[in-house]
Amino acid sequence: MEIPDYIVVGSGCTGAMAAQTLVEAGASVHMLDVGVVNDTYASLIPDKDFIGIRKTEAEQYRYWIGNEAEGVSWGKVKTGEHLTPSRKHLLQQVDKYLPLTSTSFFPMESLAYGGLGSGWGLGCCEFSKRELDAIGLEDSSMKTAYTTIAKRIGISGTQDDAAPFTLGGLTDYQPAPLMDRNHQLLLKKYTHHKNGFNKRGFFLGRPALALLTQDKDGRKKYAYQDMDFYSDKDESAYRPWITVNQLKRKGNFKYIGDRLVTEFLEHPDHIEVYCINIITDTTEVFKCKKLLLASGVLGTARIVLRSFKKENVKLPLLCNPYTYIPCIQPRMIGKEAEQKKMGFAQLSLFYDEHHTNEDVVMASIYSYQSLMLFRIIKEAPLNFVDARIIMRYLMSGILIMGIHHPEQRSPLKYLEMDRNEDSITGDQLKVGYELTEEEKKKKEEREKKYIKVMRSLGAYALKRINPGYGSSIHYAGTLPFSKNNTSYTLNPQGKLNGTQNIYVADGSGFNYLPAKGLTFSLMANAHLTALNALKSE
Amino acid sequence: MRNSLLEQEAELFSRYLLNRSPDKLAVELYSRAIKQTSASLTPQDQKLLPFLKNNTWSMGIIDSGLAFINPHSEIRRRLYFMLSILESIPENHDLFLPKKRNQLYLIVVVYHGTRATIKALLGSLLIKMIA
Ligand SMILES: Cc1cc2nc3c(=O)[nH]c(=O)nc-3n(C[C@H](O)[C@H](O)[C@H](O)COP(=O)(O)OP(=O)(O)OC[C@H]3O[C@@H](n4cnc5c(N)ncnc54)[C@H](O)[C@@H]3O)c2cc1C
Numbered sequence: 278m279e280i281p282d283y284i285v286v287g288s289g290c291t292g293a294m295a296a297q298t299l300v301e302a303g304a305s306v307h308m309l310d311v312g313v314v315n316d317t318y319a320s321l322i323p324d325k326d327f328i329g330i331r332k333t334e335a336e337q338y339r340y341w342i343g344n345e346a347e348g349v350s351w352g353k354v355k356t357g358e359h360l361t362p363s364r365k366h367l368l369q370q371v372d373k374y375l376p377l378t379s380t381s382f383f384p385m386e387s388l389a390y391g392g393l394g395s396g397w398g399l400g401c402c403e404f405s406k407r408e409l410d411a412i413g414l415e416d417s418s419m420k421t422a423y424t425t426i427a428k429r430i431g432i433s434g435t436q437d438d439a440a441p442f443t444l445g446g447l448t449d450y451q452p453a454p455l456m457d458r459n460h461q462l463l464l465k466k467y468t469h470h471k472n473g474f475n476k477r478g479f480f481l482g483r484p485a486l487a488l489l490t491q492d493k494d495g496r497k498k499y500a501y502q503d504m505d506f507y508s509d510k511d512e513s514a515y516r517p518w519i520t521v522n523q524l525k526r527k528g529n530f531k532y533i534g535d536r537l538v539t540e541f542l543e544h545p546d547h548i549e550v551y552c553i554n555i556i557t558d559t560t561e562v563f564k565c566k567k568l569l570l571a572s573g574v575l576g577t578a579r580i581v582l583r584s585f586k587k588e589n590v591k592l593p594l595l596c597n598p599y600t601y602i603p604c605i606q607p608r609m610i611g612k613e614a615e616q617k618k619m620g621f622a623q624l625s626l627f628y629d630e631h632h633t634n635e636d637v638v639m640a641s642i643y644s645y646q647s648l649m650l651f652r653i654i655k656e657a658p659l660n661f662v663d664a665r666i667i668m669r670y671l672m673s674g675i676l677i678m679g680i681h682h683p684e685q686r687s688p689l690k691y692l693e694m695d696r697n698e699d700s701i702t703g704d705q706l707k708v709g710y711e712l713t714e715e716e717k718k719k720k721e722e723r724e725k726k727y728i729k730v731m732r733s734l735g736a737y738a739l740k741r742i743n744p745g746y747g748s749s750i751h752y753a754g755t756l757p758f759s760k761n762n763t764s765y766t767l768n769p770q771g772k773l774n775g776t777q778n779i780y781v782a783d784g785s786g787f788n789y790l791p792a793k794g795l796t797f798s799l800m801a802n803a804h805l806t807a808l809n810a811l812k813s814e
Numbered sequence: 815m816r817n818s819l820l821e822q823e824a825e826l827f828s829r830y831l832l833n834r835s836p837d838k839l840a841v842e843l844y845s846r847a848i849k850q851t852s853a854s855l856t857p858q859d860q861k862l863l864p865f866l867k868n869n870t871w872s873m874g875i876i877d878s879g880l881a882f883i884n885p886h887s888e889i890r891r892r893l894y895f896m897l898s899i900l901e902s903i904p905e906n907h908d909l910f911l912p913k914k915r916n917q918l919y920l921i922v923v924v925y926h927g928t929r930a931t932i933k934a935l936l937g938s939l940l941i942k943m944i945a
Contacts, residue, residue, distance in 0.1 A: 338902035346847035611915035663930035
């Protein structure tokens with residue numbers, strides 16, 4: 278059998294982008310992936326808006342709560358367990374194949390076809406030059422790469438106060454989607470008192486989203502059906518499997534699913550990639566000339582640690598601390614449900630303390646409707662009967678603000694490989710994650726400022742929920758970029774130091790993690806890494 | 815036998831939550847959900863559940879009390895499952911989707927908040943007496 282030029286591991290945002298670059302350059306590419314798919318619910322969802330479905334569809338319980346009530350979570354739940362039934366497959370097989378132990382860090386990993394990108398919130402941000410420098414990425418090539426990725430996935434946004442943090446230098450984008458009344462009111466108040474907010478370092482505006490508001494490449498524009506947590510029917514939201522499905526039609530690309538890559542072995546003229554076939558439970562070996570790992574930051578760390586076979590290695594880890602704050606906007610309570618609505622973030626509130634576009638804090642703001650009333654009723658310390666009446670009345674005025682904080686490396690944030698004879702791979706990741714007292718204090722202060730600003734905008738915080746480290750689902754930094762040829766680092770081109778032909782295309786190389794959504798930058802970096810791999814031929 | 819007990823429970827909970835009798839589907843979904851996600855009853859739940867079934871008037875008080883002192887109790891979990899099922903039935907949409915209300919409705923909301931708080935206090939006492 279012919280050895281392909283490249284094997285790409287993973288079908289997530291980074292794997293899809295790296296593979297597309299390689300395939301377009303004419304290289305032969307095999308993609309190894311676990312690739313869990315579950316169409317049980319998606320195929321049942323009618324082409325109607327949320328309210329229309331609520332009023333008429335007899336079998337709607339299936340996609341709201343699931344055939345086995347798996348969409349109803351109770352008590353303290355793990356990161357990601359709040360996913361709706363049609364997104365639950367993102368978590369399937371993870372406990373079995375990606376065991377992880379920690380007392381402080383509870384991440385969400387995915388072995389789904391399309392990875393975490395099959396459920397991501399589409400928020401896209403260009404990182405500033407200062408942020409890219411801190412990460413270890415080169416500004417001008419990243420700016421070009423952002424343009425390439427935006428063309429591929431389709432971005433909507435607008436030039437407003439948030440644009441320097443979101444669209445950055447992008448010129449090719451579609452108009453921002455319509456906003457609901459809840460967000461319109463907030464933005465109106467901000468616009469009236471804009472100078473005051475700006476002086477305090479706060480900037481409010483529309484997020485850039487990987488969401489189409491105009492048809493593009495066979496994908497449909499967004500239809501405001503408010504079914505974003507359940508269905509991708511019109512493909513208006515970018516999901517990496519859209520790219521992989523397109524690549525499957527090319528002669529030089531082959532997708533090989535149901536394979537869990539465990540380790541690699543580099544030879545002078547080829548690389549062996551070891552996998553577990555998860556259907557037959559047997560070990561298989563694939564060969565390639567070059568290997569691109571895009572298995573998610575934690576997934577790639579597992580593969581690299583196993584392959585280098587050194588004991589007691591601790592790798593650094595970065596993950597944005599995350600807090601969410603349900604707020605109530607009194608002007609909106611008691612209003613009727615809106616038919617045309619959207620579940621994605623509609624506003625972003627940035628806190629740029631020093632007006633430098635560095636160490637910026639980001640909050641995404643969402644309305645609450647299609648996740649159903651029962652989920653918020655649970656949060657009220659009241660009996661369910663009175664809670665239903667009260668929460669229903671408040672619902673139209675509820676805004677959820679999710680705050681991401683920027684993150685630096687520290688010895689308190691690390692992972693290592695541990696033996697676990699019960700796991701299929703004989704090991705597990707062990708993670709330690711703590712903020713320093715100084716970091717905790719800073720986080721607290723910033724959140725208080727956010728609460729104050731929201732109050733000035735007419736929205737009042739109900740409570741502050743800290744879901745724990747790992748819950749931001751933004752991971753990076755395990756194999757940091759380094760110009761010194763040290764082990765467990767990447768060179769600036771994304772090549773794993775100590776190897777000849779092994780590249781890492783996900784966020785493992787980031788030396789710093791800005792609070793702004795990282796995935797757009799992950800995709801741009803994956804594209805650049807693939808270009809670097811091509812160049813080195 | 816177990817099935818019929820769960821069916822009775824579904825009827826009781828639905829009447830309490832929405833003042834509506836559950837349809838066949840809701841009863842079936844409730845029974846299935848509780849079987850699928852079976853969690854054992856704590857000694858407190860074991861005493862409270864039969865009391866609730868024999869004294870349906872106490873549902874609101876016990877629910878309020880539990881929300882206050884033991885919000886993750888098995889009884890609350892079962893009520894929550896029933897509530898989510900009821901919300902997923904199209905005939906009940908009028909009780910869950912936001913509706914236009916005039917400002918006077920705030921009085922109703924304040925009434926419900928106060929009622930819930932009083933019930934929580936009474937419920938805490940009642941629970942201590944029973945379990
Ligand atoms: C609900 C949600 C909302 C989010 N919202 C945003 C947002 O608004 N903005 C933002 O920037 N980010 C957001 N994110 C984060 C974003 O989804 C991730 O940063 C991004 O998808 C990571 O892509 P990746 O390719 O690096 O890794 P992953 O998505 O983790 O992909 C890894 C891939 O590798 C495969 N894989 C893993 N291990 C192996 C193995 N050993 N062998 C074979 N295959 C393997 C998996 O099957 C998967 O296909 C969100 C995430 C979630 C879940």
